[in-house]
Amino acid sequence: MNTEIILLIFGAAIATYLTRFPLMIFSGRGDISKKTVKFMSFIAPAVLTSLIVPIIFIREGSVNLSLGNLYIPAALITVLAAYYSRNMLISVITGISTVGLLMLLF
Amino acid sequence: MKSENAKQTINGFIDTVPLGISTSIYGLVYGVMAANAGLNIFETIAMSVFVFAGASQMTAVQMIAIGSGALSIILTVFIINLRHFLMAASLAPYLKNESVTKKMITSFFMTDESYAVTYSQFQKEPPTSSYFLGSGLNIYLFWGSSGAVGYFFGNLISAQMSYVFDFAFVAAFIGMIVPMVKTKPAVVTVLVSAVISIVGSLYIPGKWYIIIAGLFASFAGFLASELIEKKKQKEKGVITYEY
Numbered sequence: 001m002n003t004e005i006i007l008l009i010f011g012a013a014i015a016t017y018l019t020r021f022p023l024m025i026f027s028g029r030g031d032i033s034k035k036t037v038k039f040m041s042f043i044a045p046a047v048l049t050s051l052i053v054p055i056i057f058i059r060e061g062s063v064n065l066s067l068g069n070l071y072i073p074a075a076l077i078t079v080l081a082a083y084y085s086r087n088m089l090i091s092v093i094t095g096i097s098t099v100g101l102l103m104l105l106f
Numbered sequence: 107m108k109s110e111n112a113k114q115t116i117n118g119f120i121d122t123v124p125l126g127i128s129t130s131i132y133g134l135v136y137g138v139m140a141a142n143a144g145l146n147i148f149e150t151i152a153m154s155v156f157v158f159a160g161a162s163q164m165t166a167v168q169m170i171a172i173g174s175g176a177l178s179i180i181l182t183v184f185i186i187n188l189r190h191f192l193m194a195a196s197l198a199p200y201l202k203n204e205s206v207t208k209k210m211i212t213s214f215f216m217t218d219e220s221y222a223v224t225y226s227q228f229q230k231e232p233p234t235s236s237y238f239l240g241s242g243l244n245i246y247l248f249w250g251s252s253g254a255v256g257y258f259f260g261n262l263i264s265a266q267m268s269y270v271f272d273f274a275f276v277a278a279f280i281g282m283i284v285p286m287v288k289t290k291p292a293v294v295t296v297l298v299s300a301v302i303s304i305v306g307s308l309y310i311p312g313k314w315y316i317i318i319a320g321l322f323a324s325f326a327g328f329l330a331s332e333l334i335e336k337k338k339q340k341e342k343g344v345i346t347y348e349y
Contacts, residue, residue, distance in 0.1 A: 005149050008176040012166055013156035015184040021213040025206055035328075040188055042295045042327035043320060044161070045286040047186050049296045050303035050319035051165055052279045055272075057304055064191035071273060082284035088131050091284075095185045095277025100270045 070106070074098040111236040118220075118240025121227065125219040126244045130159050130252035135278045138263065138271060139164055140332065143171035150257045152231020154250040159217065162186050163253075165316075168275060174313035182316050193221040202234035208235050215242025217249075290334060295327030 058073045059062050065072070074095055081094035133154075140150040145167060153163050162183040169179045193216060201209060205328025212235045220241035227237060263271050287296055299319045 004176055005145065005170070006152075008166070008170075008179055009149065009153050009156055011180040012153070012162065012175060012183045012211070015180050016157050016159050016162060016187050016190075019187040019190035020182065020194060020216050021210055022314060023191050024198050024209045024213040024216075035111070037192060038331060039328045040192055042292065043185060043188055043323040045283050045292055046295050046299045046323035046327065047165070047182065047316065047320035048161060048279050048283050048286075048322065049299035050306075050316050051168060052276045052283075053300040053303045054110030054307040054315075055276055056190055058307060063304065070269075071276065072188070074273060075276060075280065076173045079284060082281045086285055088128055088278065088281045092131060092135065092274055092277045095273050095280065096270055099273045103270065 068100040068106070070099050073102065111234070114234045114236035115240035115243070118224065118227070118237035118242075119244045120240075122220060122223045122241040122244035124273045125223060126248035129160070129217075129219055129245050130248045132164070132278060133249050133252025134256035134259065135274050136160065136164050136167065137253040137258075138260035139171070139256075139275055140167045141260025142251070142263075142268060142272070143167040145170070145257075147257055150255055151250065155252045157183070157244060158214070158249065159183070159187055161279075162311065166277070169313055169316070172313060174316075177339065178313050178317065182320070185317060185320055185341045190216060193218075197221065197225065197228070199237070200228045201235050201238070204342065212239045212242065215239060215246055217242065217245050219245050289331070291327040291331035294330040295323045299323030299324040299337075 052075075057069075058067070058076045059069060077098045078091055078095035082091040085091065136154075137150060140153070140163075143181075145153075153166065157163055157166070165186060166179050166183055169182065194213060197216075201212075216238075220238065223241045224238045227233075227241075231237075260271075283296065287293055302319035302322055303315055306319055307313075310318065
């Protein structure tokens with residue numbers, strides 16, 4: 001077992017638990033302000049986006065907008081699939097099959 | 107009383123089965139990603155057992171794969187999970203009369219899914235932390251087991267096929283992000299995050315761009331929504347003035 005990964009798992013576990021229990025126990029003693037609630041509502045889409053956009057556009061250290069970058073058309077089609085289906089399974093299957101199909105075609 | 111608790115736990119469990127099934131799809135993707143990131147099966151399962159947070163675990167293994175440091179990974183996980191504060195705050199009033207110990211235990215199992223099921227149940231029936239626990243345990247089991255199954259699939263995928271399957275992660279995240287983007291400020295958030303993360307991944311050392319893009323883009327969304335609100339108030343003001 002890799003010690004760094006074990007430490008990371010426990011660190012992540014503690015960090016996560018620290019977001020789960022406090023307000024469950026100390027609520028009612030001063031609510032969270034409306035502005036904070038609003039700010040926090042944008043965190044999930046912001047962080048999740050920052051994780052995938054570089055994977056889509058960057059290949060070997062630079063932005064790749066060429067037709068050879070199959071992730072771009074596949075991402076667009078997956079966005080449409082997610083928008084119309086609102087279904088995780090359909091989005092994932094559409095995404096993977098688009099990349100697979102484009103790879104076969106080009 | 108004991109059997110009443112058990113009954114509530116079972117009810118919570120059963121009501122969450124449909125969401126449990128959809129959770130397993132994320133779980134499979136997580137397992138595949140963990141295998142590709144070089145984690146072993148124990149680490150893959152340990153993360154589900156101790157961290158138990160979908161988007162965070164996928165993010166963590168993705169960051170391990172691209173070589174991020176432990177500190178930046180833990181911080182990112184914390185930031186992604188800040189939304190738990192909101193969910194806990196919204197459930198807490200319903201569970202006022204439950205013991206602290208019980209709340210400490212059940213809150214560990216709080217996820218987006220069990221929160222959604224429990225919150226809607228609490229609108230209809232008397233709230234109990236046992237129901238919440240049952241709902242959380244359901245997701246815990248589906249998430250943990252599908253991650254392990256995904257891990258074995260991940261090890262079967264060849265290097266050539268990995269270009270295709272790496273996209274599963276991107277597609278799963280698109281599937282999570284798209285339903286969140288319902289308002290103009292949310293669109294602003296996603297666009298700002300996209301730009302900062304591209305520029306940041308090229309020029310900012312390490313993987314700090316994830317946290318930086320996350321915070322700046324959230325702030326951009328917040329500002330956009332404040333501006334839109336102000337504009338609306340102004341327009342309303344003008345109309346009432348004209349009348």
